[in-house]
Amino acid sequence: MAGNYLTEMTDFTSDKRLAKENKIKQLLGKISLPWTITIGYLILILLLPITALITKSITLGFEEFWRIATSEVAMSAYEVSFLTALIAALINGVMGTLIAWVLVRYEFPGKKVIDAAVDLPFALPTSVAGLVLATVYSDKGWIGQLFAPLGIKIAFTRLGVFVAMLFISLPFIVRTLQPVLQEMESEVEEAALSLGASEWQTFWRVILPPLLPPILTGVALGFSRAVGEYGSVVIVSSGIPFQDLIAPVLVFQRLEQYDVAGATVIGTVLLIVSLVLLLLINLLQQWGRRYAVK
Amino acid sequence: MQLNKHYLLVAVAVGYLALVLFIPGAAVFYEAFHLGIKPFLSAVSSRDFIEAVKLTVIIAAIALPLNVIFGLCTAWVIARNQFPGRALLMSIIDLPFSVSPVVAGLMIVLLYGRNGWFGGFLENIGVKIIFALPGMVLATIFVTLPFVAREVIPVLEEMGSEQEEAARSLGASDWEIFWRVILPNIRWGLLYGVLLTNSRAMGEFGAVSVVSGSILGKTSTLPIFVEQAYKNYHTEAAFGAAVILALLGVVTLVMKEIVERRVHQH
Structure with missing residues (x-):
């Protein structure tokens, strides 16, 4: 998710950016566990099975x-x-x-x-x-x-x-x-x-x-x-x-x-x-x- | 005149509900007990039945805590953060409600079945997922995934983050904040989600049926036992199991009513 923050950051001027960067680092340090569990679980339980179904369909040919x-x-x-x-x-x-x-x-x-x-x-x-x-x-x-x-x-x-x-x-x-x-x-x-x-x-x-x-x-x-x-x-x-x-x-x-x-x-x-x-x-x-x- | 019209509308509504919901609901209990309690007792003391109960409880006992952890994390991520794709994430979480349970089961078969993505690897290391407990747990997790997050998100949003920030500035750790500040505030919403998850986890038929192979006494849960017994013309056994599941449903509804009242009080 860091990517999203990075794109947001480009809008800021440099000193603001530094402050923001520190804040983000703090935030990332704190929020990483719920984020990791959410994303990991969704990939494992939802996205992987859906991908398996779609891939199987694609390999059959149109x-x-x-x-x-x-x-x-x-x-x-x-x-x-x-x-x-x-x-x-x-x-x-x-x-x-x-x-x-x-x-x-x-x-x-x-x-x-x-x-x-x-x-x-x-x-x-x-x-x-x-x-x-x-x-x-x-x-x-x-x-x-x-x-x-x-x-x-x-x-x-x-x-x-x-x-x-x-x-x-x-x-x-x-x-x-x-x-x-x-x-x-x-x-x-x-x-x-x-x-x-x-x-x-x-x-x-x-x-x-x-x-x-x-x-x-x-x-x-x-x-x-x-x-x-x-x-x-x-x-x-x-x-x-x-x-x-x-x-x-x-x-x-x-x-x-x-x-x-x-x-x-x-x-x-x-x-x-x-x-x-x-x-x-x-x-x-x-x-x-x-x-x-x- | 006005009053008569009201009664007519009420009568039509209640009549329709009776035809579609209430008479079938009552019939579960009638069919299970209309020959007395004996056929019921013999049905629920059979070995296959007891195995089915055990399996149902085990699956729920694994799927429920995992989905609670996931639900809490996701609810926090969504309620406490603004980020691009937030609406999309919410839609993704709701996905299992719109996917047919059979399709959910099929996906798991395509992933872990013999010819599936991980099939060869799993066979090599001797782990069986399809036609076994892990597959049934995965299917149950899939279909019950959204409940906790869905119920907790609005409660967290309503609560606001001031209390958490206050606790943090007073030096509380994340763990302390979760147990002492967040949990007491969201407990009714969480309980509501847990109830719904448990009821669906114990009652799920389609998705679990696809991955289980429905082997009586081995990979048959209570809902599958109902179908198998009915197919084999053991109607009493089918209704014996059905009545247990219906009771679970009634208990869930009653508790839901109680919890709902608590949620609205706050």
Whole structure:
């Protein structure tokens, strides 16, 4: 990190520079341990593994990479992953907003417990979630039996993947929105209502616009989580290609078949998608902050 | 009229939560105990189960302290220094949350697996990382890396550096400053991070599953035991282990609530 300080230093005149230099020497002497641990640990745990994945992809060559990345099985796995995750995240965008609204604005018995229980998907291991969703949403399960007479099978179909993704992504929207709602004052709404706006107008024109950035941030976070989800989906789906096989399960299957190249390529595609999503989420958060300042 | 609408919205929200979260949550306990306590007891006294518990605890016991040390150092670096690339560093730390656990496991296999970068070297010196404890620890560290730093950074920023500087000018050493000044101030935030790290470390399935080979009684943690038992139609055993993990989750949530209240008091 010394390099950063050095570039800064060139801006100073010489006597100032000397004083600064001494100070930096002191600082470096004192801060070196936390810096060393931070940088060393990040390289060992994060950057080295990511580099290994990317290097492996590069050594395959572009044509081979493209062939595997766009193979029929892979394309159908992306479709199942991305489309199902998108629908789940969007539905939770609506339902999560409603839940956050109700939890912040209304009083009702059991509110505190319900509020705390929204974090359940964070606290429950994914394999437990998969196990219990497969049980509850199977033909004979508590909820599955309500749908079975209609000819709707949920567990071990694409709908099972969808339910698992609903489960896993819901808290992201609720938890992103709650603090924003708490800070939003109800006076503005009341003013709009008293000026003769209908409830409908108040909702669309006054309440929703400032909530849009956090809702979209939550949806993006939930989508990102759902796209990467493995544990619950692998248990609640059958993992059959072209039906309910998602991309992370495909990576796992490829590894099991000792097809390291296949696993690497699809894994890299997933990595790139999550990096793009991370960037998008950062931009959304910045947008949200700007909104908050206004 | 107004009140009715409120009730309707509450009913829709709670109904949806029930369908997606609460009924499945309750079903874990129902399925584990609906035939009485006996199937549960026999499930949790099997050898494979006990081995899985042991392994889960060992992995968390290694990964947790390492991530606490890293988290504290990183939080300090970010909260107490202004430097170019600070925002980038924060994004890098958050990376494990956006990477799919399977991809995380895959990366570790590519690094330490038989054909991986260090595979040949490790084979020569007779150290096994993949399909063994070290790989599972590495995978767990990877997925739980951000928690402590994330929780401690805002607390450190809020605390400001005046107290540290005062202590330093009074002649306190770095070590003393850490134990006597910083730690007491960040203890609730740190505890919160530790709780989240531990819960995820004991519950991680995907990443650990990729590097473990899921050998029952050997490299199977509790979450992997749940999947294996279910796949082999030992539903009672699966729910026996699931209920233990769910209890851990509930305890974490309750403690989180308590700690959260303490954090907001300060």
